[in-house]
Amino acid sequence: MKSLLLYCLVGVMNTCIGFGIIFALTFLGILPELSNFLGYFFGIIFSFFLNNAITFSQNKIDKKQGLIRFILSMSIAYLINLAVLFLSYRVLEIDVYFSQILAGASYTLCGFLMSRFFVWARR
Template sequence: MRDTIRQAISFGLVGVLNTAIGFGTIVLAQTVFGLPPVVSNILGYAAGLTNSFFMNRAITFRGASRDLAAAIRFLVAFAIAYGANLAVLLGLLSVAPEAALAWQAVAMIVYTGVFFVLSKFYVFRVAP
């Protein structure tokens, strides 16, 4: 349990950096370049993805597999978490499109929870 708490805190701290990168990209794409919310969201998550993999592998889930299979599992987990993010975003946009930036934040929270669980138990699992 203690290890899970440490991992959750570390995942959260790494996530702060990824969130700054991702949300900053989303805001820039949406407000400066006038891109639609979904395109902005895709760009934001693409910007933080590589950083997330390497920092979480090195810091959060030390001792986890460092092979190509871990990178592939990371991409699968990302796709699932991002799918949850996008479903939430699209659902909320259909209700109140004028609150697009707020909905981006809500969708990011869903993404983070799903991605942590998948990272711990699927991507960076330590072999017995």
């Protein structure tokens, strides 16, 4: 439970960093799509190092291999997020805002489980 709370705290910090980059680049006139990509790219990298140092610090891993596993895990979590959003909003016709919350929760839970049992799994 402690690691899930730390993971969520790192997620909040990561979101601030990612959106900070996105908004700063957009303000500087960079294309919104490129700003978005760069914000998420650096946000994922930042998140990996924070989770490595804080959330899962007791589980020592090879950083290069761990980063690859983390990017793969977050990609899977994002695809699950999209599937939950599509199912809840388009198929079940649940309110779009509530659907976004459900999708976000699925991303967080999947990301945590993949991080805990795949990226930083004790080997």
